[in-house]
Amino acid sequence: MLTTVPAPAGFGVAELQLDIDDAEHERRRAAGLGVATGYGFGGLNVLMALPHGLPVPLATLTDHQRAYIREAPAGICTVTDGQVVRHVTRPCRVRLATVRAVSASQLALEATEKFTTFCARQVIISRAPSVHYPEKLLEFxxxxxxxxxxxxxxxxxxxxxxxxxxxxRHTPEAWxxxxTAYGRFLTGQPAPETAGPLPAP
Known part of the structure; x- marks a missing residue:
């Protein structure tokens, strides 16, 4: 399932194309689980230390890891017979971030650069670049x-x-x-349209 959502707070005006993991999405719905960001990077660090779908003895975990597992919402993991199994996986892949701008300006370049470590990037402009100023396109x-x-x-x-x-590599920041992009998908917020393009320089 490919969908478009607004970028999360702090990333400016952009549209994100998401490839939703249908199996994980349905599993979360059945478990009553939405986004798995309640404990920020710390919680995701704990989850990344656990292999998906494989039991890990609780005795091998740190006190911090065991504390998170005890408080984790339903659908994150299960504990049985002294072992924990992580069920949650990344709910989507962000394929592309699109910024709309009047021109291929430095402002548009900087806005798209925010997504460098997460996905492919593009800018949609409404004014043709000057034939006498191709350097900015080359910079993009x-x-x-x-x-x-x-x-x-x-x-x-x-x-x-x-x-x-x-x-x-897979990082807590990318997860x-x-x-957070998946959270936008769950709330059903429409993608920004022409009301939010970046101005010309």
Missing amino acids: GLYGIGVCLQHEDGELETLAEPRPWRPM WFSE
Whole structure:
């Protein structure tokens, strides 16, 4: 399931394309579990230390890890016979962050750069770049940020393709970002439209 949601708070005006993990989404619904960010990075650090679906003896965990497991909401993990099994996994993958702007400005570049460690990035502009000022487009390309020009009829013209994003490693920060984006999906908030494009320089 591919859906578009607004970026989480603190990341500015952007639209995120999410690839929802349908199996994990349905499992959470059945367990009455929404997002798994109640304990911030600390909780996700504990979860990342546990292999998914495999029992781990509680005796091998730290006091901090056992304390989190005792307080974790239903659907996160289960404890049976002195062993804990983690059930929760990342609920979605963020494929692409899109920032809308009047032009390929430095402001648009900086807005899309916020998503560098999480997903591919692109900016949709409504004003064609000047033929006498191609350097900014080259700069977007250097950073791997795609650029599309939206014509008056709504058609999108690709000026630069976004660089495919490949995660180097699984981090609590990336998991947290996915969880907060998933939270946007759960609340059903519409994606921002023309009311929020970045201004021209």
